[in-house]
Amino acid sequence: MKKKRANDQQEAEKALVGAMAAEMVETDMAIGLGTGSTVRHFAQALGQRIRMGLRVRVICTSRQSEMLAKQNDIPTTDFDRARSLDLCVDGADEVSLNFDMIKGGGGALLYEKIVAAASNRRIYMADATKLVGKLGEFPLPVEICRFGHQNVLSHLAKLAQQCALRQRDGDPVITDAGNYIADCQFGEIDRPAELHRQLCDIPGVVETGLFCGMIDTLITIRNGKPVVLTSPGEVFWGS
Numbered sequence: 001m002k003k004k005r006a007n008d009q010q011e012a013e014k015a016l017v018g019a020m021a022a023e024m025v026e027t028d029m030a031i032g033l034g035t036g037s038t039v040r041h042f043a044q045a046l047g048q049r050i051r052m053g054l055r056v057r058v059i060c061t062s063r064q065s066e067m068l069a070k071q072n073d074i075p076t077t078d079f080d081r082a083r084s085l086d087l088c089v090d091g092a093d094e095v096s097l098n099f100d101m102i103k104g105g106g107g108a109l110l111y112e113k114i115v116a117a118a119s120n121r122r123i124y125m126a127d128a129t130k131l132v133g134k135l136g137e138f139p140l141p142v143e144i145c146r147f148g149h150q151n152v153l154s155h156l157a158k159l160a161q162q163c164a165l166r167q168r169d170g171d172p173v174i175t176d177a178g179n180y181i182a183d184c185q186f187g188e189i190d191r192p193a194e195l196h197r198q199l200c201d202i203p204g205v206v207e208t209g210l211f212c213g214m215i216d217t218l219i220t221i222r223n224g225k226p227v228v229l230t231s232p233g234e235v236f237w238g239s
């Protein structure tokens, strides 16, 4: 019962931050559409604005986000045609006090990072459960090449406390880019940018779920209400 209430509250918070992010979209923008359940709320709210006359086009970061766009009547465009994007809107798995993030719980981290890097402004949405002092409780997703993956896993295992290939129904999960995901536990991550570089030095690591210095705007929840934060200085986790 308690767990259900917590889940309901988290879902309600996702809806609040998603709705607020949709309010920040301006007409004629090219937008990177992230992946996940928070983005689902954003897509629903954006779809409503589109039906009222807002003109936008989105670049999707996964098959799931393509589906969300379709379900909500959001026009999509080809990434290579859009080149630079006005805005990217996405969720997060963990956000630290200094605005670093772990992403990739939904397995879309590679395309999410490419799209985020091509965007002029990045908005991330995080319900209160995602806010942490330091990153590391959520296992860090690392996208790895399928070729030689056991070898890559053994390199990762030397750095991580625990490391496991992500599986679904007994088979390894394959990302939209055709890679595997290793979920790695590092304990508290003191220097995320340094860890990211260390991991990327392993041949076969395609990308990590560490998103450092990528938040321009964070929409989160304070005292039950959505708040918009634009720098780590404004951050005070807690009610």
Ligand SMILES: O=C(CO)[C@H](O)[C@H](O)COP(=O)(O)O
Residues within 6 Å of the ligand: 034, 035, 036, 037, 038, 039, 090, 091, 092, 093, 102, 103, 104, 105, 106, 107, 108, 109, 112
């Ligand atoms: O990084 C992601 C997908 O790769 C998601 O943004 C992240 O997992 C958050 O998901 P949700 O909004 O469902 O909590």
